Amino acid sequence: MTKKQTTIVFLITATIANILLILILLVLFTVAGGLIFKENLGTALPFLFLGAIISGIFIYQKAVKFVIRKFNLEDKMEPLFSHNRRGPRD
Structure with a gap:
């Protein structure tokens, strides 16, 4: 697999995991909210x-950084965002 293909597979897998995480958090927050705000749910x-969305994004960001460092994926994937600064356009 090329670096680009590895990056695409990683992003698709991470996105699916993020959606599942947000759904799980939404269910947990709704149950907790139902217990706390019984009449005003x-x-x-x-x-x-x-x-749930904000918590999911925060957890997703930390988990992706952890997985990339833990499994040493920096050299196996293309950088998602380039840090090259371009000069002013003429």
């Missing part, structure tokens, strides 16, 4: 949804 649900 409908009002709290948008905030629980946003909390």
